[in-house]
Amino acid sequence: MLKRRTFLLGGAGAVGALVVGWSALPPRQRIVASAPLRVRPGESALNGYVKIANDDTVTVMMCRAEMGQGVHTGLAMLVAEELDADWRDIRVAHAPVDGIYNNVESVVGDLPFRPDEDGVIKELTVWFARKLARDFGTSMTGGSSTINDLWQPMREAGACARAMLIGAAAEIWNVKASECRVEKGKVLHGSGRSASFGQLAAEAARQPLPRKPVLKDPETFRLIGKPLTRIEAASKIDGTARFGIDVLPDGLLYASIAMCPTLGGTVRTFDGSVAAALPGVQRVFSVDAYNGGTGGVAVIADNMFVAMNALDVLSIEWNDGPTKGLNNVAVVERLSQALDDSDGHAWYSHGDVDAALDRAAHTIMAEYHVPYLAHAALEPINCTAQIKDGTATVWAATQVPAVARMHVAKLLGIDAEQVDLQQQLIGGAFGRRLEVDFIVQAVAIAREADGRPVQTLWTRPQDMRHDFYRPACLSRFKAGLDAQGQLIAWHNASVSQSIVTTWMARNYHIPDIGLNLDKTVSEGAFDQPYEMPNVWIGQRTIDLPMPVGFWRSVGHSHQAFFIESFIDELAVAAHKDPVAFRASLLTRHSRHLAVLQKVASMSGWRAPLAWSDNGIRHARGVALHEAFGSVVAQVVDVSMEAGNALKVNRVFCAIDCGLPVNPNLIRQQVEGAIVFGLSAALKEEITLDNGAVVESLYSEFDVVRMDECPDICVEIMPSKGHPQGVGEAALPPIAPAVANALFALTGMRFRTLPFKVKLYSGSATCSS
Incomplete structure (x- = not known):
């Protein structure tokens, strides 16, 4: 079976034989590097x-x-x-x-299999993927x-x-x-x-x-x-920790850049004479768009303030980028029309959904939507580079150092070994530093500095308005319950742009051949554990001009909101307790059931109807989700304070992430992911006006503040299993848990993010 598969992959004749032989070899070692490590004396x-x-x-x-x-x-x-x-x-x-x-395991994690799926095909595919990632990843x-x-x-x-x-x-x-x-x-x-x-x-x-x-x-x-x-x-x-923004080599110059307002645009003409005449300005010149980024005009100066201020006196005419004319309404219309035309590729199906829906006693339908989101990491985009004597030194805070080095070498026309890429600490990334547009741009700028190092630093508005955004996504559900309230049919189709396809195109020049096999767009939907007799889950990808990228927890970030909110709708329609309803769908998934029961116990779960606490109305909502190998369940306690202001009081979270290597780190990451997810659920949205991003500062793309933050209680399930992902796993359940609590509190079903409710600001702390 293995030989036949590899023969087909490699083609006929000698190429096929080489692939067969390579596949038969054991995975290469991962202990000894190809070149000795640099060592200091002693x-x-x-x-x-x-x-x-x-x-x-x-x-x-x-x-x-x-x-x-x-x-x-x-x-x-x-x-x-x-x-x-x-x-x-x-x-x-x-x-x-x-x-x-x-x-290696990131490649395996992107394979289109459900976690509970077994069989020879999966086993062989995982084996092949691990070898491929080790040798060519x-x-x-x-x-x-x-x-x-x-x-x-x-x-x-x-x-x-x-x-x-x-x-x-x-x-x-x-x-x-x-x-x-x-x-x-x-x-x-x-x-x-x-x-x-x-x-x-x-x-x-x-x-x-x-x-x-x-x-x-x-x-x-x-x-x-x-x-x-x-x-x-x-x-x-x-203060001795060195982030990308802290790099200060001798002779450092500074650069700032004005970029086209519409994403992907370039410079048509510009007049930089006034800027060039300012004291401290060294050079003014145009810079191309690199690796899916946007073109602009750069100013190199003796200090960053001079460079930034010089941008204000530039006169620039732009070649508008492909987002020109786009707005949020048009995006939603495109997504909706795409689902009207086709449900897309079926990622998971079994049984006869249509027949089950026909015989259902109750049919429930719903449509959900989420907007584009920026990464908005605290440390703005920056990179320092020096081009001298046919070599390059690049001080970068990046998640993909080898990809960055490859593209720097390509830009400069030198071998990759002539690029010394020095990794730095990153002040937050959330997927943004998986892109290399800013690194190649910084090297192109430093190339004009006659051998001196140059630090290119984006302002917060530039960072916010020239991102690779979490895709907007729309999802439709249709489910059937029998007379006893049992779930007998589940049909779910969603639509968004493909992240993997566009990332591969801009970084490896691999064209989209229309296979519609980007697992990340449907993850969180097709790979969940709920046991349903008749199910169809699919995803359609469409082309839109907005640049999209990997955002913390990727597809799980919105698919969990869709799935867990709709599960709650079904529990209400079936007149069943939301925890009990979920438990009835997990009879063969003991790990998930244990996590669900743990969070119910932690929170003192009761039916999530509104109750009164000293005259303040409270309610609870629950959500369960598996992502990156970890299972997470959350219960949220919300209340309606004076002036109809929502207060998220407490979040209870149980996580099974395999063997806990460091419980301290796990709790920190769970708490951070919950706050990050709350910000997206309650506040954040990217708005397009004629193809340009409106939001520029945290005041417009807000995060949950200290006085809005709930108490967070985290329980880590004991396990001897292989350690699994933690940094992103706790984000997906928070939005649906809040949405479900809001329904229990108000009777209103929130199907679009952000919820845009008035938030109560009071004293609150995050705790373990």
Whole structure:
């Protein structure tokens, strides 16, 4: 079966034979890099993840971006656990670009299978995808895949280093390796001899790499599972942490850029003479649109304030981008018309939905809609670059360093190895740094600086108005209940733009061939656990000129709102408790049922009818969702305060994310995702006026403020399973949980985001 599939994939003859042979090989190792790690004097590299210095410090190489999710701490824990290092000696550093750091599980996570789907086809496809990602993929931070992907290789890296240190000590002491052990950064022997990691590192680096390192029994873990504090926390407190915006190489110049108001536009003509005459201005010139971005006029100056102020005196005529003439009403009309014409590709179906609907005692229909959303990360878009002597140094905060390096090299006409891309901490990304438009743009600007480094910094309005937005999406439901209120038919079709197709086109020049197989647009709809006898779930993708990208939790961010809100509508129509109704659809999904029951217990669940607390009306809503391998359930308590102002009082959240590597990080990410999702549910929307984005500041694209934030209670389910995604998994359920609570409170069903209700501002805290 494998040979036949690979033969067909590769074509006939020699190409097919090569593909067959490649497929039959075991996956390549992920421990030793293609080139030795750079080391400082007194430092030795034991593999692609571990360096040990003679002062006993252990540096763990980080091949994923730290953008507030705590992955550097979690990944360092994996290595330190297997290495038996002293946690106080652990340091982290950014890894170079190398194939061993390719993100394998993110590719597997994008395969079009339901989590509970089994069979030979899925097994072979996953095998092939893992090999493909390891050999031809890229290093990427996204899809809540970091711990999932590196759980095995980083533990193996630590275990290999431990074995090599033991081997070095045994050789020096002329004893058997089996007689030695490691404890907190030292190798010990029964005779009383001991040596620190630093004393053994140089000799250990000359030891052979173990072929099959022995990993610890989880029952013996002493670090994994503990709520350790963030490894970079102290540097963020004392200001020594370096984000992209903090890069200050010698001789630095600064650049700002005025970009076409309509997305994807370019410069027709401009007059920069007045700007060029301003004190401190070095250069004024036009810049093309790169990697799906927008063209503009750049100003290089001695400082950023001069560069930004010079933009005000530019005279520019634009070639309008493809969004010209577009507005929100037109977008909704296009989406609606597309679903009128076709339900699209069926991602999941079984039974006979039409026949079941015909015999249903009750038929319920609904339509839901969500708008475009910006990422609006706290750190605005920036990049620093220096082009000198045929090489490039790029200081970038990016989620895709290899892709960025590739496009920089292409722009400059040099080899990728001549581009030194230095990864920085990221002040929030949420998917925006999966794009490289701003990096290539910054390099194009620095190319005009005669060898001096240039930092290109976007203003907040530029960041907000030149994003790659979460797609607008429309979803339609039709379901049937029998006379006993049992769900017997479910038909759901949604429509949006394709993210994967457009991302691949602008970054790899792979054209859309119309296969309509972007799983991310339907994730959160077709892959949920509810057991239905007759079901059809499909998605249609359409072309719209708005640039779209990966936004935190991607398709789950809106499909969960659609699905869980409509499930609640069915529970009401069936005259059943919303928790009990969901539980009746999870008889074969014990993991999901356990999470649902846990959140019901945490919240003291009662039927979500309005009740009074000292004269204030309260209600609860519930939602359950699986995303990125984790199962999350939430109950929200809302009330209507004086002046009909909505107050979200408490959010109860239960999460099963597999083995909890660091409960402290998990709680932080769950709380952050809930606040992020609340902001989108209650406030945020991108508005188009004649093709230009209206919103420019947080005052217009608002976030939940401290005095609006609910108390958040998080319970982490115990598990021995493979760790799963956390950073995005808790976002999807919050919008439907609030919507369902609002219905219980007001009798009004909110089917469009944001809810645009008046919010109560009072004292509230976020807590665990």
